[in-house]
Amino acid sequence: MPEATARLRPAPSPGSTGHFPASGEELATSRVRVLSVLVEDGQNTLTKIAGAVRRRGFHIRGLSIGPTREPGRSRITLEVDHGHAEADQVRKQLERLVDVVEVEDLTGDEVHNRELVVAKVKTLELARLIQRGAKVISTDTDGTTVEFSGDRDEIFDFVEELARHGIVDVVRSGPLVMRRTV
């Protein structure tokens, strides 16, 4: 499953520890900022954020959205490649948007960085997956569905492991990042 693994490769991040980015070349071009963005939950909010990112030549590498405790507000976690611009431009450009209430740049900070993977694999020998912390959600005739959450490196390793079991389908939630000390 080389194709699947290539697609699943996590975005390079200067903030993360461990063995990623994998190659020296990726290290040199790793320009990804991790941002936590509090937004007004409007019809156009996501388009505007995506538009501002695209317009500046940046590139979204990871994205997740969820509601907050405040009604009408959502939190977006973004991993953005800032291209040739200064690293801080991503935060500044997002702050210009009226729908954006607050932007925190968490790149390089002490964070909890979690992602959820749901995968269906052909094998029934699940010991190695369960050993890594995967939970079985269901077992069908065409395979077993497991869920797994972990930090960037754990997800990367887990997905590699999945490939050995024959992936039928896999989805990932995108990054969720929270500062360790609030």
Next chain:
Amino acid sequence: MILEALEREGVEYIFGYPGGANLPIYQHLHEHPKLKHILVRHEQGAAHMADGYARACGRPGVVFATSGPGALNLVTGLCTAYMDSVPIIAITGQVNSTQVGRDAFQESDVIGATSSVTKHSYLVTKIDQLPRVIHEAFHIATTGRPGPVLIDICKDVQMADAERVTAERLHIPGYKLNGHIDLNHAKQAAEALAGAERPVILAGHGIILSHAEAQLQELAETAATPVGTTLLGIGGFPVKHPLSLHMTGFMGTGWCLKAVQNADVLMMVGMRVDDRVTAKLSEFAPNVKTFIHVDIDGSEMGKNVRPHIELVADAKQALAAMLPHIGTLQADRGRWLSQIDAWREEHPLRYKHSNGQLQPQDVLIDMYRRADSEAIVVADVGQNQIWAALWWNYDRPGLFINSGGAGTMGFALPAAIGAKFGRPELPVWCVAGEGGFVMTAQELSVAVEHQLDVKIVLLNNLSLGMVRQFQDDFYGGVRSQVDLTHMPDFVKLSEAYGMPALRVEKLEDIGLALDAAERTKGPFLIDFRIDPEANVYPIVPLGKGLGEFWEAPENA
């Protein structure tokens, strides 16, 4: 309800065009005699008129357009205003909220199409949102770094009944105004300027938008520091002031470019430091040890040039905060200022006028002699724009209007019309090339209908002059698709629109034609047949550093 809200915001003029999706608004227009609606001939004209109006008088310009093609015709005008930070409120009609997404007749995703050229935008699908949205829109358009705001209102909302509501108090948590000045940085900036040997200040549109011209002049004088302006900063510092470097950038004056390239401290105020200002970035101001950047928009810091000292603040407040810290200057400025004077002598603005042809500068010099500082010049884009920028001594803000950031051909005529509505007491001259002029020439009807004293000066070189010059100078002399010999007879065209016009081909006729224009009430056009080979100088070749500017050949 929309119209009431506009009245409440103090709107005087609306530049607009009706259509299916905004008819409910038009139905009630006559009930609001305080709102004067100007029927344009193309929606792009409406956006530029609102823009010219706003730039001339400082109040936001208001635009109406219908859905689909009507709204999309605004895009270029919104972009023009957005790039130059001009406050506009565009109110577009949208299909019924129940029709949205069904590809209804004249439905288009206006918010999507305009997001990247507006400061903010709203889609209004419910009547109770409307008062808040309109009030917010005016606030956002006019405060901080100004810019266009679009309100897309569904047709059923326009028709909905609502009790009279007054706008509630503003509460926009995501709208950040950089009002807070870091006084420490202001002090550092002042000390850097005072401690410099060869300081230069460059001033952009921000000076004008924040009304900081008095503070700028005081700072320049206190710190004995010369000031150049960007194309949009023109008027922010009097050209005839002894410390003036006139215009900077890749078509700036030789003495300004010399000063920038030799400066040791460069303070940039209210400007974006774009490629037209820096030319080749790696060679921009190579001797500067301390860059100071003042701008109200924090994202400008380091976007193109990384400053050593940054002040994210309104220009007026920032300059005022610096002033008390200038103190005594460390270095004697005599040498630096006399060096600049020497450059001014060595690299004056000049033009060739020995071939018997009418030169654009001849026209502008005569116009300036008459108008002095009591006229607004609205330029189009191209050579005409740079000539109008350089060959006139603007001494205060609001007298020179042009599309800088977007460089939108066709801007001048509608913007001049808007400017005249905004400042009826001042003569308004529209200076344009024939190429840009025909892009929005249909708005002549508006000038005639309202008998506006807008005098149009065509600098007609029978070609897309600026492009022709670039091709001659930087693209191997291959002239490609720049010939404009097939154009209407502009005198007859004007007459067809119902306004008088003259053609001038000889130097000695300039005065007579300008006399006639000044004498005539209402619009007037002069088709000046200028030297088709006339070029803009100085100019920095594409891809080169500012120091490598070319100058006009000396008179033979």
